[in-house]
Amino acid sequence: xxxxxxxxxxxxxxxxxxxxxxxxxxxxxxxxxxxxxxxxxxxxxxxxxxxxxxxxxxxxxxxxxxxxxxxxxxxxxxxxxxxxxxxxxxxxxxxxxxxxxxxxxxxxxxxxxxxxxxxxxxxxxxxxxxxxxxxxxxxxxxxxxxxxxxxxxxxxxxxxxxxxxxxxxxxxxxxxxxxxxxxxxxxxxxxxxxxxxxxxxxxxxxxxxxxxxxxxxxxxxxxxxxxxxxxxxxxxxxxxxxxxxxxxxxxxxxxxxxxxxxxxxxxx
Amino acid sequence: xxxxxxxxxxxxxxxxxxxxxxxxxxxxxxxxxxxxxxxxxxxxxxxxxxxxxxxxxxxxxxxxxxxxxxxxxxxxxxxxxxxxxxxxxxxxxxxxxxxxxxxxxxxxxxxxxxxxxxxxxxxxxxxxxxxxxxxxxxxxxxxxxxxxxxxxxxxxxxxxxxxxxxxxxxxxxxxxxxxxxxxxxxxxxxxxxxxxxxxxxxxxxxxxxxxxxxxxxxxxxxxxxxxxxxxxxxxxxxxxxxxxxxxxxxxxxxxxxxxxxxxxxxxxxxxxxxxxxxxxxxxxxxxxxxxxxxxxxxxxxxxxxxxxxxxxxxxxxxxxxxxxxxxxxxxxxxxxxxxxxxxxxxxxxxxxxxxxxxxxxxxxxxxxxxxxxxxxxxxxxxxxxxxxxxxxxxxxxxxxxxxxxxxxxxxxxxxxxxxxxxxxxxxxxxxxxxxxxxxxxxxxxxxxxxxxxxxxxxxxxxxxxxxxxxxxxxxxxxxxxxxxxxxxxxxxxxxxxxxxxxxxxxxxxxxxxxxxxxxxxxxxxxxxxxxxxxxxxxxxxxxxxxxxxxxxxxxxxxxxxxxxxxxxxxxxxxxxxxxxxxxxxxxxxxxxxxxxxxxxxxxxxxxxxxxxxxxxxxxxxxxxxxxxxxxxxxx
Ligand SMILES: Nc1nc2c(ncn2[C@@H]2O[C@H](COP(=O)(O)OP(=O)(O)OP(=O)(O)O)[C@@H](O)[C@H]2O)c(=O)[nH]1
Ligand SMILES: [Mg+2]
Numbered sequence: 001x002x003x004x005x006x007x008x009x010x011x012x013x014x015x016x017x018x019x020x021x022x023x024x025x026x027x028x029x030x031x032x033x034x035x036x037x038x039x040x041x042x043x044x045x046x047x048x049x050x051x052x053x054x055x056x057x058x059x060x061x062x063x064x065x066x067x068x069x070x071x072x073x074x075x076x077x078x079x080x081x082x083x084x085x086x087x088x089x090x091x092x093x094x095x096x097x098x099x100x101x102x103x104x105x106x107x108x109x110x111x112x113x114x115x116x117x118x119x120x121x122x123x124x125x126x127x128x129x130x131x132x133x134x135x136x137x138x139x140x141x142x143x144x145x146x147x148x149x150x151x152x153x154x155x156x157x158x159x160x161x162x163x164x165x166x167x168x169x170x171x172x173x174x175x176x177x178x179x180x181x182x183x184x185x186x187x188x189x190x191x192x193x194x195x196x197x198x199x200x201x202x203x204x205x206x207x208x209x210x211x212x213x214x215x216x217x218x219x220x221x222x223x224x225x226x227x228x229x230x231x232x233x234x235x236x237x238x239x240x241x242x243x244x245x246x247x248x249x250x251x252x253x254x255x256x257x258x259x260x261x262x263x264x265x266x267x268x
Numbered sequence: 269x270x271x272x273x274x275x276x277x278x279x280x281x282x283x284x285x286x287x288x289x290x291x292x293x294x295x296x297x298x299x300x301x302x303x304x305x306x307x308x309x310x311x312x313x314x315x316x317x318x319x320x321x322x323x324x325x326x327x328x329x330x331x332x333x334x335x336x337x338x339x340x341x342x343x344x345x346x347x348x349x350x351x352x353x354x355x356x357x358x359x360x361x362x363x364x365x366x367x368x369x370x371x372x373x374x375x376x377x378x379x380x381x382x383x384x385x386x387x388x389x390x391x392x393x394x395x396x397x398x399x400x401x402x403x404x405x406x407x408x409x410x411x412x413x414x415x416x417x418x419x420x421x422x423x424x425x426x427x428x429x430x431x432x433x434x435x436x437x438x439x440x441x442x443x444x445x446x447x448x449x450x451x452x453x454x455x456x457x458x459x460x461x462x463x464x465x466x467x468x469x470x471x472x473x474x475x476x477x478x479x480x481x482x483x484x485x486x487x488x489x490x491x492x493x494x495x496x497x498x499x500x501x502x503x504x505x506x507x508x509x510x511x512x513x514x515x516x517x518x519x520x521x522x523x524x525x526x527x528x529x530x531x532x533x534x535x536x537x538x539x540x541x542x543x544x545x546x547x548x549x550x551x552x553x554x555x556x557x558x559x560x561x562x563x564x565x566x567x568x569x570x571x572x573x574x575x576x577x578x579x580x581x582x583x584x585x586x587x588x589x590x591x592x593x594x595x596x597x598x599x600x601x602x603x604x605x606x607x608x609x610x611x612x613x614x615x616x617x618x619x620x621x622x623x624x625x626x627x628x629x630x631x632x633x634x635x636x637x638x639x640x641x642x643x644x645x646x647x648x649x650x651x652x653x654x655x656x657x658x659x660x661x662x663x664x665x666x667x668x669x670x671x672x673x674x675x676x677x678x679x680x681x682x683x684x685x686x687x688x689x690x691x692x693x694x695x696x697x698x699x700x701x702x703x704x705x706x707x708x709x710x711x712x713x714x715x716x717x718x719x720x721x722x723x724x725x726x727x728x729x730x731x732x733x734x735x736x737x738x739x740x741x742x743x744x745x746x747x748x749x750x751x752x753x754x755x756x757x758x759x760x761x762x763x764x765x766x767x768x769x770x771x772x773x774x775x776x777x778x779x780x781x782x783x784x785x786x787x788x789x790x791x792x793x794x795x796x797x798x799x800x801x802x803x804x805x806x807x808x809x810x811x812x813x814x815x816x817x818x819x820x821x822x823x824x825x826x827x828x829x830x831x832x833x834x835x836x837x838x839x840x841x842x843x844x845x846x847x848x849x850x851x852x853x854x855x856x857x858x859x860x861x862x863x864x865x866x867x868x869x870x871x872x873x874x875x876x877x878x879x880x881x882x883x884x885x886x887x888x889x890x891x892x893x894x895x896x897x898x899x900x901x902x903x
Contacts, residue, residue: 002272002554003272004270004272007553009555010513010553014555017511017512047504047542048540048541136329138326138328139328139329139340139342145663154340155331157370158366159367159658159666161369161370161658161665162373162656162658163513164658166660166663166664168662168663170663182343242299242302243303244302257329
């Protein structure tokens with residue numbers, strides 16, 4: 001009997017295959033986190049073990065160093081194609097969280113992403129965002145068209161009925177495709193557990209009893225107190241937790257609608 | 269342990285009736301909202317000087333909170349009593365109907381929220397109808413804001429009776445439950461303010477009412493016709509894989525399969541997975557990749573079925589649509605039809621013979637005939653197959669709908685004949701008519717042998733031709749010597765003869781021609797079938813009357829002689845029945861009226877029906893010349 005995770009998996013595979021068929025130069029936005037890891041696995045499931053699309057990583061240069069090491073090793077081990085994007089001009093100009101968290105995100109993530117899309121003529125990206133992460137993502141569509149400047153017209157999204165996604169796009173637009181939109185944080189962890197996926201060690205509790213629940217840039221991402229040192233323990237912890245996943249993300253809490261503002265300008 | 273299957277419900281109803289509040293309140297009561305989020309929403313509400321709005325847990329956008337309105341749909345997972353629920357919040361404002369529909373299309377059951385104080389409003393009923401188009405047949409009603417309605421039992425019963433009557437027209441009303449979403453009353457526990465209500469609280473009832481659907485889901489398509497929609501064909505190695513999703517039924521390796529509309533056949537060698545497993549059977553909902561025994565060429569858009577239960581292939585289908593765009597439906601425009609994974613250019617025509625319905629805009633319902641440029645495969649009428657469609661412009665979905673079941677008569681044969689590809693002209697009838705300057709019509713003569721049907725048909729043909737009409741005569745004897753040569757004169761064969769003639773007439777009619785049929789057509793029931801096939805508006809029944817004795821005297825083909833000699837046993841009006849029409853458009857007694865007068869009478873009938881635009885009047889012509897003169901002068 002098909003269990004719930006399998007149901008989610010099949011739905012996501014359908015979406016990924018639709019995107020691959022319809023979108024020119026599709027890529028996978030890969031942050032090496034748990035969601036992108038699941039997404040990459042689902043791409044393999046979709047294409048019978050193959051990864052026919054490049055991974056795209058937006059490197060703010062503020063990423064936790066272990067993340068970059070892990071990234072390069074993983075790509076090498078699995079023979080994947082990786083595109084790394086970075087807003088060098090902004091970094092040369094001294095951009096960092098001290099200039100304001102939202103300004104920094106806008107420059108080092110949003111702008112870097114848009115530039116990378118343009119430089120590589122990318123027609124669309126698979127992104128591992130989920131509805132339960134925060135309020136503005138909860139209002140997303142599975143497929144979201146973005147004009148050149150990346151803006152999200154959240155007040156007038158196109159209808160998305162049954163499994164009919166609007167994947168035709170004009171040249172200057174890129175598509176954000178969200179195959180994990182309906183997954184919850186717990187679903188992601190249970191799936192990692194079930195499929196025995198390789199996951200970055202930062203998610204496990206260290207000697208100080210701290211672990212990351214969500215991975216991002218080191219100045220803006222906090223750890224949580226946890227004694228979960230194994231995958232099973234992490235899954236159990238998530239099952240019982242009462243705090244939200246992104247509580248450790250500073251940029252979310254700058255003001256009441258911080259994420260909405262960031263995302264309406266093209267943030268992932 | 270939590271059940272595997274998810275029960276999918278959408279919360280719909282008029283704007284401000286409390287849909288998001290209901291969902292927010294349920295989540296809050298069950299501790300599903302993290303404390304920081306409660307704090308954040310509390311701060312927002314305080315700064316606005318309002319009480320805590322549970323709706324804000326869903327309505328997270330700034331614009332939504334500022335205006336107290338949901339703009340877009342969202343969905344949350346929720347577990348209750350070991351059951352897995354998907355609760356979809358839908359916005360109520362008409363302007364956001366496409367968002368409501370996007371949300372509701374993911375549901376199997378509807379929760380219709382009605383404000384107990386304000387009662388049923390415009391969007392209450394529209395949402396109900398949309399659920400119907402989407403195939404959501406089961407609806408639970410909550411009468412909300414009972415606190416505001418003074419917890420009045422009589423008010424509740426009044427609203428309940430009214431909404432029940434609306435639902436039971438086309439759907440099923442599972443229950444009507446009084447609640448206060450804001451105060452959390454009668455959601456998970458009965459409320460003392462509502463002690464007069466004897467039913468279970470809302471959540472317990474939701475469990476109960478979704479059990480049947482859940483059991484059905486657990487069968488995973490067993491017993492349904494197998495349908496897989498093909499998304500893509502992969503060739504990463506030497507092998508070819510046919511990737512797609514099973515939307516109904518089940519399939520196993522080794523089974524023979526059939527592709528529509530291409531009509532190709534093959535056998536499944538294996539159901540491939542990653543990592544590789546020995547997957548023997550795939551079921552409804554699965555995304556699969558098939559390896560086949562033969563190398564066949566197939567593209568995206570096909571439907572895979574078993575050979576013996578393939579879907580229909582046609583370029584014409586009737587559908588019920590809900591329009592979801594502020595730009596009105598344009599009967600002259602082409603749209604992109606998406607059904608399964610197929611995408612094909614189509615045009616729309618109003619269904620029935622009511623003529624074009626003007627100004628179909630956002631939120632309107634309309635019955636249409638969809639005519640596609642190339643044939644597509646689909647199922648008809650809510651049988652769990654591929655019967656749901658959307659219509660798109662280049663970048664937007666502008667409507668959605670479901671294909672209707674066939675009407676009784678037109679479907680007689682299609683039940684027998686499988687995999688038939690019906691092509692219909694892509695040039696619309698109106699275009700033909702416009703080009704030729706007159707409308708199409710069918711003149712269906714009926715009467716005894718020798719009554720003068722063929723004589724009239726020939727005279728009319730000449731007259732119409734000379735007057736510049738495109739005209740076709742379908743004469744019974746001619747047809748019976750060819751296309752209907754296999755038919756005799758028993759009632760079933762006569763019926764089949766009429767069915768064929770009617771369909772032929774319809775084909776010509778669709779090219780804008782005036783069609784004259786000349787068949788005895790003795791049975792009332794067969795003529796009604798012909799009327800249904802052709803369409804009431806275009807079907808003109810002409811009763812060619814002549815007393816049987818006169819026919820006998822005329823006996824142009826010697827049939828009456830043969831019949832009285834016993835060589836023919838089934839001559840209508842003599843030794844087989846002839847049922848005269850009760851209400852013909854015209855009754856012509858050919859024993860008293862001459863052929864010229866008969867022709868005049870028919871021409872008069874055609875003109876009274878507006879077959880040709882009236883001759884252009886003098887003033888108008890003069891005006892037109894005058895105008896063109898000005899144009900020339902100014903150029
Ligand atoms: N008195 C009372 N007010 C309620 C109740 N439920 C909702 N409301 C109020 O009704 C208003 C609208 O509630 P929402 O939940 O936003 O309504 P909605 O149906 O989601 O509206 P849209 O999504 O915009 O169509 C809010 O101010 C709620 O506080 C109730 O049970 N009693
Ligand atoms: Mg709402």
